[in-house]
Amino acid sequence: MKIAVIFFTDKGEKIAIKIKKAMENAVIFKGKTDIKDIFDGFQGIVFISAAGIAVRLIAPYIKSKTEDPAVVVIDDIGRFSISLLSGHLGGANELALKISKLINAEAIITTASDGRGIEAPDIFAKRCGFLIEDMEALKKLTSIMVNCGAIAFKSEMKKMINYSNIVKENYDGALYVTSKERVEEEKPYCILRPKNLVVGVGCKRGKPMEEILSLITQIFNDNNLSMKSIGAICSMDVKKNEKGIIDLCSQLKCDFKTFSMEEIKAVEDKFDKSDFVAAKVGVSSVCEPAAYLGSGKIIVKKTAQKGITIAVGRREELWQSFM
Incomplete structure (x- = not known):
């Protein structure tokens, strides 16, 4: 976590220096600096000031609990370390506790679930x-x-x-x-x-991201699967520079993993074979072996459309059925 530490007094500066020495990703600022840039550029902000100063400075830039950085306030004589904003998702509660131990202050956590000992x-x-x-x-x-x-x-x-x-x-x-x-x-x-789904992809060279994504979306809709659970796209290593797949991974915010011909060949007998694919890339199937190698279990078998093949796997090591 990249942390901005903002102080306003001489006593506050001593606390800021102590935090900086203990946290290598901390950057110190003095006084009313450009809060907007700090709010957008840091994952955590520590104000060594009155809580009211912190509130007034950050108020114009607060967006939502999923976007805002962690904000912690420390009084300038180091009595309290207060989680002010984004206590859970942003990590302010954790940061306030960490700083309280560092400067021997009392951590103030006001989120209701934490006060009751509940994991929200x-x-x-x-x-x-x-x-x-x-x-x-x-x-x-x-x-x-x-x-x-x-x-x-x-x-x-x-x-x-x-x-x-x-x-x-x-x-x-x-x-x-x-x-x-x-x-x-x-x-x-x-x-x-959970990010427990793996999509195996085979495609002709030059297939655009939009076409691959369209087929995946159709398959996921037909099988009641969430696109948000895609943890990885997998293919053969000859596709490691395939722009359409690389763009797809960027769009879905997931990993891209490729497997060698030898790894594909080791499992290809488990799946339907294609002489056409074998002639082109040296293995008889791509999407199903890739999905299997990336997950451990195929849950949606191969679908082929316009030079694209898709299969879906699920990572099994932590899976259990509740349906």
């Missing part, structure tokens, strides 16, 4: 690397948990949220961890997306 869904998502589908839905579920309501926890991953009132029936809300696009649920619910 957004903290659980951050810990596990899950994406939050809907922030408003998350707020409703968090409110249920803060008020000690019963929730159902329906997950296809083996990681568990730290909450004591989890039940299977007669619940007030539900937390889903799933790569399924749609769930059937009558109670308030929130979906977290």
Whole structure:
């Protein structure tokens, strides 16, 4: 985390220097510097000042809890380390605690779930690397948990949220961890997306990203899968410089992994073979072996359309069925 440390007094400067020495990614600023640039360019901001000064300076630039940096306030004699903004997703709570230990201050954490010893869904998502589908839905579920309501926890991953009132029936809300696009649920619910799906891609040279993405979207819609759960695109290493696939990975914000001919050949007998593909690239199939090697299990077999082949795999090491 890149941290801006802003001080206004001589005593504040001493605290800033102490933080800088302990945190290699910390940058010190004096006085009313360009807060907009700092707000946009740093993941964390530490004000050594009155809380009111910090509030007034950052107020014009606050966007949302998914975008704002962590903001922590320390009084200039170092009594308190206060998590002010983006306590959960931004990491301000964690930063406030870290600084409190560093300067021997009292950490002030005001988020409701932390005060009750509850792991909020957004903290659980951050810990596990899950994406939050809907922030408003998350707020409703968090409110249920803060008020000690019963929730159902329906997950296809083996990681568990730290909450004591989890039940299977007669619940007030539900937390889903799933790569399924749609769930059937009558109670308030929130979906977290694991990045556990792998898409195997084979294509003719020069296929644009839009065509590949269109076919993947169609396949995911037909199989009730979420595009947000794509963790990687996999192919053969002859495609490592294929612009359409590289652009696709950038669009989907996922990894791109390729496998050698030898790795593909080792598993190709598990899948349908194509003499045409064998003549072109030296192996009889690309998308299914690539998806299998990247995941461990094929869940959607090969679909071919206009010189593009797509298969979908699921990473099995932490998967469990709840449906």
